[in-house]
Amino acid sequence: MRVCRFIVVSLALGAGLLGAGCGSAVTAPPAPPPCEDACKDGVALKALRETMKLAFNLTLQGKPVGEHDETTPCPLGGSARVFGSATSNALQGATEVKLTYVLAECRYLFKDDDAEDNYAMMISGTMTQEGILAVQPSATSALVMKSESMRLLGTVYDPPLEYAADCPIELGQNGNKLTGTICGREAFSDL
Amino acid sequence: MRGAREPGRTVSLSRTEVRQIPGAFGDPFRAVEIMPGVTPIVSGLPFFFVRGAPPGNVGYYLDGVRIPLLFHVGAGPSVVHPGLVQRVDLYPGGYPARFGRFSGGIVSGETAAPLDRPHGEYNLRLFDAGAMVETPFGPKNRGSVLLGGRYSYTAFLLTQIASDTLLDYWDYQGRATYDLTPDDQISVFAFGSYDYLGQRTATQTITLFGTEFHRVDLRYDRKLGDRGTMRVAVTTGFDRSRAQEDRYVRDRVLGARTELSYYAGPRVLLRAGTDLQVDSYDVQVVSGTLAPSVARVASFFPSRTDLAFGTRADAVIAVAKGFEVTPGARVDLFASDGATALGVDPRLAMRxxxxxxxxxxxxxxxxxxxxxxxxxxxxxxxxxLRGGLQKAYQTALGIEADLFEAITGTATVFHNAFYDMSDPLGTSPPQLSGCAPGTFPTDTLAGDRTRTSGGFGGGGGGGATCGIPRFPPGTIGPDRSGGGQQGADSRSTQTAANAFEVRTRGEAIGLELFVKKKLTSRLGGFLSYTLSRSTRTYEGRSYIATFDRTHVLNTALAFDLGKNWRAGTRFTFYTGLPKAPDPTDDATRLQPFYRVDLRLEKRWQLSKTAWISGVAEWLNATLTKEAIATTCTLGGCQAQLIGPVTIPSVGVEGGF
Known part of the structure; x- marks a missing residue:
C-alpha cells in the first residue's frame, strides 16, 4: 500500500497543515474545560516523567553501555543524579535500564497551547526505573518506576493551578502511555 | 499550414472519438491517460506522470483559464461536462509560449463554440447525472446562453451500503455570449466544481476532506479583419480545501490576460499576450502542538498573497513551402511571501x-x-519560493505520417531534464513493508508496538530500519518517550515531509508511438506505446524514479456492429514499479499490470439532430489487481496488491 499510503499521507500532511499554527488567521481557542484532581495528577505525572527523561538524556544518552553515576543541573535550578546500569541493542533501538534517579529540588517547566501540557514543577525525591527505553518506532518503551517518597510542588495546567504532593508514586510506561498512582490515587497521561 | 498540429502537442482526439474509447466514460479529459508519454501512478487514479514530470508539475487549462483540479474525487469524472468540451490537447513538452508556469506538461481543453440552434446533451448513469443545454437568442442569434452541470448521487448510494461514509461531487458550467458587432463579442464563462468526503457519526457529520473551486471569466473578443483575433479577459476565482473542524486553505484568485493572434504577412503569424494572476491564500488553522515533520511542512504554507506576471510572444513563420519554424519566449515574474523570482523561457518548434x-x-x-x-x-x-523555481529543459523530435486507409501514425523521441524539481512521489525510494527474513536481528525479540506508533504508519516498521542501528552500537540510546515534547512523528510522516522538502535533478528519455484509425470508422482503433526511463539524482546518488514504468501500452478497437450497435474494447498494459531490494527475490520490479475495458452502445436516431443511446461500460473487466509494494514477514516477502479498481457503468446518453 506504499503508493496509496504515500498519497494519503501526503494529502493528510496537507490536511494536517490545516491544523498547523502557521498562519495569521488563527481561530481563538475555546476556553479549556475545568481541570479536576485527576486531571491535575495526570499533568503532574507527565511533569515527573519528562523531568526524568531530561535527566537521562543529559547524563547517560550516548555514553558507553555499563554502570554509570552522573549528576546534572536541572534547567531552572536544582540537580538530578542518575546512577545504575544500562545496556543496549542498537539494531532494535532499545536500551535496557536499571537506574535510580535522585532529584534535588529539580525545577522544570513546559508551556504549550494544549492546556494539559503545561506545568512548572519542582521535584525532590528518589525514583527507581527498570525496563526498556526504545527509539520508536523500531521498538517500544516498557518501564516500571517507583518511589517511596516523592515531593512535587508547583503549578499544572493552563491557566495554572496550584499542585502539591508528597507521597509514594508508582508509575508504568507502555509506549507513550503513562499509568500509575500518586498518593494512592490513580493517574494517567499520554506523553 | 493553418490548422495543422502544433509540434509541441501530442495526439488530439475529438469528442466523438473519445466517446468510443472504453474506460474513458465519454470524458475527453479522461482520454489524456491513453496518450503517449503519460505514465499512470495507479490504474484508475487521475494522477499521472508526463514524460517523467510528476502530477504536481502538470498544468490544467480550460479555454486558457488555469484550473486547480481536473477530476472529481477518487476515480471520478472530469470537472467539466463532456458536452461542453470540443477538444482536449496534451502538450507534454516544448509547448507554445502561451503556456507557462508548469515545468511538466500542459493539459488544455477548449470549449465548443456556440451553435446557431438550440442544442444539448444529457446523461444518466449509475453514479451521476448530467446535462448541458445551449440556445441562441436575440436578433440574428447574436447571443447565446449555455447551462450545464453534473451531480453525483454517490452519497445516497454509499449511504445504502456503508452508512458512515459520505461521498459527494457536483460541477456546473454557465456561458453567455453576445455579438456586439460582427467583429466584437463579449462573453462570460462561469464554472466550478465541488467534492466532499465525510463521515457520519451518531451526532454529526465530520468533514474528512473537501475541495472546491469556482471561476468566472469575463471576455472581450475582437476580430481583426481576416488577419487575426484579440482577446481581453478578466478572471476571478475561489479555491478551497477543507479538513476537520472547519479548517481550510483558501485561495482567492484575480487574474487578467490579453491574447493576440495576428497574421503580419502571408507567411507570418504573430501570437502574443500577457497575463497577471494574484492569489490571496488564507490558511485557517487551529492552534496546537504539531509533530515535527508536519510543522516543517506547515511552514511552507503561510497565509499570504502571491503574484505572477507573464508576457510572451511567438511567431509561426512559414520559411519555405513545407518548412515552418516557431521561435518564441515567455518571461514570468513570481512574487510570494517576500521572495521574487524570474523565469525566462525560450521556445522553438519546427515542422x-x-x-x-x-x-x-x-x-x-x-x-x-x-x-x-x-x-x-x-x-x-x-x-x-523556497528552493527557487523548478526548471525543465524539454526537447522532442518526431515524425508524423498519413498511412494507408485513413490511418495516421506518429513516432517521437524525447528528452526532458529537470532541475530543482519538487517531486515527493518520485524521490521516495521503494521500501519493503516489514522486515525481510534475515534482516531483523535474530538474537533479539521485537517489541510489542500495538497502538504505540501513532500516526499514519500504523504499526508498520518499514524495511529501512531492519538491521540498521538506531544509534551507535555499544552506547546507551536516548529516551525519546513522547517524541521530545512534541507530537510524535511516525516514520511515514517523516518520509513524506523529507520528500516534500527535497529538490532533485531528474531526467526522462523515451520513445512514443501512436497509430490511429478514426474511432468513429466502421472499424477504428488506436495503439499508443511509450518506452521510457525516468531517473532522479539526489545528493550525488542516481536512481530510477519511483514511478518509472519502462513500457506503457494502450490499445483499443471500436467496431460498428450494424443497426447502430457499437462495441469497443481496450487493453492497457504497463511495467511494474521499481521494487525495493528484497533478499528473497532477485526481481528489480513489481509484477506488470494489465486490464481490459469494454464498451457497448446502442444508438437510436430520433430525428435529424436528436439521438439517444444506451451505454454499458466497464473499466477493468478483467478485475486485475495491481502490485504497488512489497510486504515481508518471517515467512517471506510478497507483492502487496490493491484492487481490483473496477468501475462498471450502465447509463443513458442523449442529445439534440
Missing part, C-alpha cells in the same frame, strides 16, 4: 514536410515553475 504525407516535428523549450505540491489540490501551493 518540416518531407512528402505530402510525412512530416517531421520538433519542439524544445525551457519551462519554469514555482515549488509545487505532491498532486494538484485547490489552495495547496507552497509559498515563499
Amino acid at each position: 518540416t514536410e518531407i512528402t505530402p504525407s510525412v512530416r517531421v516535428l520538433s519542439a524544445m523549450g525551457i519551462a519554469h515553475q514555482p515549488p509545487s505540491f505532491v498532486v494538484p489540490v485547490p489552495g495547496f501551493q507552497p509559498g515563499g
